[in-house]
Amino acid sequence: MKGRTIVKPLMGATGQAPQDAAVVRFNFESWEGVAVSNGILPRYGDLDAYHMSAGAFDEAVRQIIAVGGGCPT
Numbered sequence: 001m002k003g004r005t006i007v008k009p010l011m012g013a014t015g016q017a018p019q020d021a022a023v024v025r026f027n028f029e030s031w032e033g034v035a036v037s038n039g040i041l042p043r044y045g046d047l048d049a050y051h052m053s054a055g056a057f058d059e060a061v062r063q064i065i066a067v068g069g070g071c072p073t
Helices: 049-066
Strands: 005-007 021-025 033-037
Touching: 021 049, 033 049
Parallel strands: none
Antiparallel strands: 005 021, 021 033
């Protein structure tokens, strides 16, 4: 199986630091793809589940924007 990632889920000078977002293209014939990310704030959920979910959503959206997702060209 060949990889189709455009922005890898690992970053840094040596490519060993994990990040929480990546961009994967649909096929090898085009550069169209999808940006995927996650956000999680487990300890904040002990205090307030609503704000934990809002913070996790905010984190995921920020990571999508950081890898170039969310803005059609």
